[in-house]
Structure formats: structure tokens, C-alpha cells
Amino acid sequence: MQIYLPIAELSINIFVLLAMGGGVGFLSGMFGVGGGFLMTPLLIFAGVPPAVAVASEANQITAASVSGALAHAQRGGVDYKMGFVLIVGGAFGSYAGAWFFAVLTESGQVDLMISIAYVIFLGGIGSLMFVESVITIIRRRRGDKPKPGRRPRTWVDALPFKMRFRKSKMYISVLLPLVIGALVGAMAALMGVGGGFIMIPAMVYLLNMPINVVIGTSLFQITFVTAGVTFLHSVNTQTVDMMLALILLIGAVVGAQIGVRVGAKLKGEQLRILLAVLVLAVCAKMGVDLVVQPDELFAVFPAAEGDVH
């Protein structure tokens, strides 16, 4: 059954969209990742204009992260003060990102930027994940114990503007969380991702936050930042397709449930290797598309699209 997407202005099979939502939801349930970094490229491969894919995916991530954030909040798994600092950073980052996105849309380079950003990030994260899981597997075979959690004191502790975060039992500079928040906000605006795959490692390894508040605080920040991004893209480029976001969400909710159950039966490292391979495959496809001569060198757009006022 075809469904017409009002903002993307194309007709697409609703079952294809549900399957994409379900598939990515399944993976995010299984691996505990947000899935935006897979969904946006998939939408682009499916023919959705990249700008619409990014903006609508930000909208979908708001929906996908709110229930998780609420669940963690009920269990006391959110450091609100830290969340607030991250959101302030996120607000600056997403504002700058959305502005840059609108400028790039105007100059016709937004698709290129999205592809390059994906190739860099997916390539980087995918390789790291792959290497890390291979090392973990090798260590496990040898019977080594994993290293203890908390990092030693570093340059992070020397930064000024310190603030006390009671929930996380930390006394650290606000500069680093602001920068991390801003980076994630910019990524949300430019790539249509929640940024959890950057933020969670950063919170664990850089900020040294306790594990029990990391995911909740990350989801808390992502909900607010992607909501902000949705608003900015709606105003700047009118590229948020509510219908698309909702259909993807329905698939994702169902898929995530199944994913969580399947994931519980599989081994962590093997799962991560699988995810790494998947991420690298998407990265490779986008990278190849950048360098191989396209069949069609010309592309037509409505002139009004993406005018920056």
C-alpha cells in the first residue's frame, strides 16, 4: 500500500517504511543504540531527499527517546543538573548546526555535507567498535580480566568553572559537558542522529560519570535537543515530515521490543562486531556514492526549496 508523504512529496510503500522502522528499531533494541545513524542513510537510499530525511529523523528520535528518558527518570537514572548543562550546550550546537544546514541547503551542498559527515562518523565509530570488540573477544579467549572502570585524574580536572553534580557525585568543570552537548546538538541538526553513540562514551570516559546515570541523562538530553532541532528545521527549511516520522516510529517501537529479546540471548562482543560491520557497510555505500561518477550529473529542484530568509 502506497502512502504519500506530504513534506517529502513522494509516494512510498508504507510497509517498506514500517519494515525500515522495524529493522532499525530491532537493531537499536538489540544493541542499545539510537539507530538514527542507520535510519537517515536508509531513508536517503530509499529516495527521501536528504534534508527531509535528517529533519524528520530528528523528529522521530524525539519520540524514540522520550519514553526511555521517562523510564530512567522514574528509576532515578537522570542527573538533571548535568542534563541541563548538556542541553544548554546542545542548544548552541543545534542552533549553529541548523543555521549551517540551511546555508548549505541554499547553496546546494547539504547532500554532500550529510554524506561526508556520515562517512567520517560511521567510518570512525564503526572501526573503533570493530577493533574494540575484536580485542575484547581476544582478551576473553585468553582469560584476561577487563580493566576497572574509573579513569585516573587528567587535564579534565584542571579546567576552570567547576560545578558540583550531586547525582553523579562529581565536581567538574562545566566547559567539557557544554562542548560535548554542543557537538551532539550540531550532529543532531546536521545528521539526524541522537548522538548517543558519541555522548555515552564521552560521558563515561571523559566526564567519568557513574554508569547508572549515563544512559538516562543521555536520553534526557537527546529528547530536548532533537525536539529543538525539529523546531529549528521546521522554521528554517520546512523539511520535517511528521507523517514519515510517525510511521517510522510505529515500526521502531515494535522492532525494538523484539530486538531487546533477541539481543538478550546473544553475546555482547559478537553483537558489537555485527553492528560494526553493519555501520561500516553503510559508510562504504555512502563513501562509494561520493567518488563514483554518478549516472546523472544534473539534478532538478523546486527553486523555492531551502531558500534562506
Add this chain to the structure above:
Amino acid sequence: MLTGLLLLLAVVAASPARAERLVTDLSDNMIDINARFSGTDLMVFGAIDMDIPQDDGGHGVVVEGMDYDMIVVVTSDPKDMMIRRKERISGIWVNKGMEELSGVPGYYALGTTRHLDDLLAPAVRKQYQIGLDNISLPLSQGLDAEEREGYRAGFIRNMKAKGLYKEEFGNINMREGILFWARMYFPANMPVGDYKTTVYLVRQGDIVLSRTTGLHVDKVGLERMIYNFAQQSPAAYGLVAILVALVAGWLGGFLSRKVS
């Protein structure tokens, strides 16, 4: 321009003397784009009346022994569009050149009884902008001939690939030289707006008569609401999109916890 005017005069002058009449209509004069819209067919049909009584404006003589041909052209309102050209810059394909095209049809479909080359002289085709080769594209003056041709061909190729521009020869059916009909397909990505369906009656390389019928294409229902809302009040749209996402996300999470 002068030849154009002369041709037009010739058509106007010629038609009453021969006294044919063309009656055309569409199977529908509205296309509604709703959520289930995946393209549609319309029937363009009509009749050629060759025997018009004197008191009805004709000369009462049956026009016989002439071979008629028909051309159907469906166009949307002129739109402003943009075409970009990719170039390889340090190994990566980047949008480099750009041309703004103001006032070009966003949809153009042509149907005929026979191949266009056998029907109309090139000059006439150009004058009436009949056929994809004859759509006038307002490209910048600064381009050289090769660049112009590149952009022109690139634009037409793109529009054809999107199903928005097409030519079909021999798809108009005629019965007994009087009744004709053609099925025209409109894809899901057709632009909204007012369309014109023009039927040309052709005889011996000349356009004898033409009749134009309007067609209105618009998004309806939820599609229209969402689209207009996004365009007209983007800030409110953004807030609603966020609210819908929050409620849907909360509900989804709530339901899936119930299930598990």
C-alpha cells in the same frame, strides 16, 4: 515572432471557413492528492464535429476526405526550478554549476495519434512548444552552446526520470475520424496547481483548432493540512511535530511495557 503571428492568423482565418468543431473534456477536472495517492489516470476525450449546420455558425457542408491528427498536451502552471550540475573536485562529486529556471512547466505530457515528426513541421512545434525538445528553458545568457545543451538535456532527462515530463506517440485512439480518447498518466510526485489540457487538431502539418480544458491538482485532507501548516506557520508546525512525537513516544513506551 512574425512567422508565429502569421501562423496564428492563418489558423484563426482558416478555421471558420472549414467549420470543424472540436469538443473535448477530461474524465475528471480535479486530482486530489491524499495519503493513498500513488498516481492516477485521466481520460482525455472528445469529438471532432465536421458537419456544422449554417445556423450554428458553419457553412452546412460536410468536411470530408481530410486526414486529421490530434495532439494532447498537458502542462502544469509555470514553476520556478533550479538545476544543479555535479563536477568532480579532488575525487568527490560536488554540485558546482547552477541554473535557475523561472516559469517552466513542472509537468508536461504529450500524446499524439502518430509520431510527432510526421505531424507538424519543426517551426510549428517550436512555436506552440509542442514536444519535449521545444519546451523553452530560460537559461542564462552567459552559457556557451555546449553548456546550454548540457543543462537543457540534463533538465529534460531529470524530469523524464521523475515521470514529470513525457512524450507518447500513437496513444490517442480515434474512432471513425470523429471520436478520440487518450489515457494520460499522472505520477504521485506531480506538482500541485492548475493544469491545462490542450487538444490540438492537426491537418496537413497545420494546427487547425485547439481546445483547452482546465485541471486542478491539489493536496487534500491530512496531506494538504500538514503541507500547508508546515509552509504557512512553520513555528507552530515545529511545536506540533514535537508534541506529536512526545505523545507518540510516551504512548509507544507505555504500550510496549504493558505488553512485555
